[in-house]
Amino acid sequence: MRRFAYYPGCIAEFSSKELDATTKHLAPMLDIELLPMPAATCCGAGDIAEAKPNLYLTLNVRILSQAEEMGVDILTICNVCTLNLRRANKMVKEDARLLESVNEELVKVGARPYEGTIDVTHLLWYISTEEGLALLEKQGPKGLNGLRVAPYYGCQLLRPSSVMGFEDPDKPQSLERLITALGGEVADYEAKSSCCGFPIILAREQVALKESHNALSQSRDAGADVMVTPCPLCHLAMDAYQRKAEAANATEYNMPVLHLPQLIGLALGIDNKIMDFKRHLVPMDRVLEAVGA
Amino acid sequence: MAKTTFDIFRYQPDVSDAHYRQSYDLEHEGDFTILDAILRLQDEQDGTLAVRYSCRSAICGSCACKANGKTVLACMSQVEDVKKEFGTETVQVDPIGNFAPLKDLIVDMDPFWQKFKSVKPYLIPDGPAPEKERIVSKEDMQKLFRESACILCAACYSECNSLAADPEFVGPAAFAWGYRFAGDVRDGQRKQRAKLYTGEHGVWDCTRCMYCNERCPKGVNPRDAIEKLGGIAFQEGRSMKDAGARHAKAFLISMRTGGKLNETVLVPFTDPVKAHFDIPFALQMIRHGKAPSPIPHRIQKLKEVQKLMKNVKETI
Known part of the structure; x- marks a missing residue:
């Protein structure tokens, strides 16, 4: 059983609840355990990045850090969430000084600093590999x-x-x-x-x-x-x-x-x-x- | 020696209005660019074949075209690499997209230059000139590093989805240059530029298809520049001036009040007029369970987020 921090994103939780419900129902059949992220915010959907770029980065690193604390990678079911989280992840993984300055902000408000050890993947990426397709095959x-x-x-x-x-x-x-x-x-x-x-x-x-x-x-x-x-x-x-x-x-x-x-x-x-x-x-x-x- | 068939878009308005394709076979060395091929064909097989080029070194930005549908600089793109990438022995060559062809691979760049000029792509300092030069720190220049690399090849316009749907969209390269100057500490027009870039067909019209970042041969990342211009517009007090800006503002309000998107805020806030008059659509959405929840969502540890929103300073 592969454990993931589950980040459905706002649309799947509200307008498109059917997506969230179907994902949760399917997860055990796909050998996935979905762990909830009750303190995770919206990724900003590109809108917060387009208004306050530093805030976008800090909020997304906060989400990554929550998954890191849980000791698991993040699984998404939304293109936009995937891009926003992965982009923030890449930015701080490639720039130690940037990570340090973001972490300073996180620590100041009592949030956990990020160490840069988490990956973000989409359900499609998980299930369309050879191993993923084999899991489906097993379900007959x-x-x-x-x-x-x-x-x-x-x-x-x-x-x-x-x-x-x-x-x-x-x-x-x-x-x-x-x-x-x-x-x-x-x-x-x-x-x-x-x-x-x-x-x-x-x-x-x-x-x-x-x-x-x-x-x-x-x-x-x-x-x-x-x-x-x-x-x-x-x-x-x-x-x-x-x-x-x-x-x-x-x-x-x-x-x-x-x-x-x-x-x-x-x-x-x-x-x-x-x-x-x-x-x-x-x-x-x-x-x-x-x-x- | 390698052998390749080039299937090239042709348009010879002096002869006919028809667009057609023509195939040419060519034997060539392994180290051979698309531009090398076109120039060799021009020289040896068909003197009528028209292409725009100059430096052959990925500096002048003249020779952007599509190779097997993907926008590239012809002088930077190796024929053997294209064949390998697409698993084909034929290379299709087309003019860049979103522009009208003038002749074969040459397109009418006038709309591009008009848009480029419209962003005032030059420094407009405030006040009298200083006695000595204006010194810019390394850190301040570093912020403009990517945008300064733009060679105006228009590869980013070729597959821009916003431009395809709205030919008046100012577009990625022009906005990259906009940020190049709006973000320059020597410029005195930040507020005016924020207004200039955010009207109809402006930065809020970018649909975020990300083709510009994907295709730019120089790593300019024009979409990121558009994003930074949005940030500057917010700093310069334009957050309520346009439906696109209010859409972004609604995300900030949602973030502060609950940590997640509040659709009850998003729709009426973005376009209050439309939200009132689009009742049939709203009813349909409600019927299918897509009505926003009347109870605002609230994440755990929302205080952390609210404090971050207060503390984090923008540095664009």
Whole structure:
């Protein structure tokens, strides 16, 4: 059993509770023990970095230090959290003076200083390696019954590769490996690692809806039954805002969107009530029918 | 000797309006860049093939193009490396994206230069000039080290997702230069620059696709510069002046009051008008359980965070 400090991120805890619930249900089946982080803050989602860069760094190092105290690495289920935590980690690991100055601030407020020993990984990275796929195989998955799945990576789990580094950002294959291993078919398309627009969707909605159009229209044209994403922010842009994107781009997509653990959950046959598809805005009926769930 | 097929984007407006592709075979040494290939083809096979280049040493920033879809400097990119990276014997060469082609690999850079000029990419000191030179400390110069390395090749614009969706977005290189001067201790226009860079199509329009950081051949990290300009805008009192700024401000409020994102604050705070009039969408979100919780979230040890928010000084 691999133990992780579990950092679901704000969206999975609030707007997209179905992601958190499915992850927690799946964890033991994937040989993972998820340890809660009750004093962890939001990672700032790039917004705090864009307003107060030093504060962003200090808050994220505080989170890393909490995991270090627990003696385990951090597991995330969100692209944006992964980037923010990994970036802060890289910054202080590569600059001893910077780490020292951040630690001074942490100690001043009674927080634990960070020693720089923790790694941050995403569930997709954990499960799409050979060992991860073997864990799935052990569960005897009933499979996806040839479901055509469009992988949608988004941006921040791939780029910048100097911070993320799990796979080639121009030829990612982790979702493809997972889809194939679970008995699905990959519906490939170019925009799978383009931006969903979510970071600016509240402030610049019309621009953001042009961005999500790329992946939604191309995955539809590639004949996908469903899209899957490792990021709850991408999920909101692709699912919750899909009808708006249709209106803005004068087209129809009708593209149901799965969170990564829901794709695994469908293949392993876990209870639909746990995955709570009613919380999605685009109906999942045709997907459930196709996999016989 | 190696052998490669080059599949090149062609556009010859003097002859026809059509865009087409043309293949050329070339035998070449192992140590051979994309630019070497284009120039050899021009010399030996097709004098009409057009490319913009100058220094051949990754300094002038003229020869950015796409090799197998990925934006590179042609003079810095080895043909054999590209083939190996993509597992192909053919190398596709295209002009950079997000610009209109003028002829073959040459694009119209006018919009790029206009945006570059719009950020006032030069020092504007305040007050009368001192008798001697203005001394800048090593530490102060170090802050601008990355941005100073920009060669204006526009590789960062080529795959910028914000620019693709909004052609008026000022964009990564121009903002890197913006920070190069806004962050310079000799400049006297910090407040004015903060205003100039944060209107519509400004720093808050960056969608954070991170392509600029990924593609920059000089390690400028333009996205990081955009982030620093956001920080300067906050220091210069612009945190309530734009929906993008208020979006960031809502994160700070959430952090102080609960430690986690408070969606009840985020949506109406970012755009109060839209939040009031977008009722059908709000109802849909509520119906699917996506309504924000009325009870604010509160992490353990929130006091630590509140103290950090008071103590940590920004140094941009």
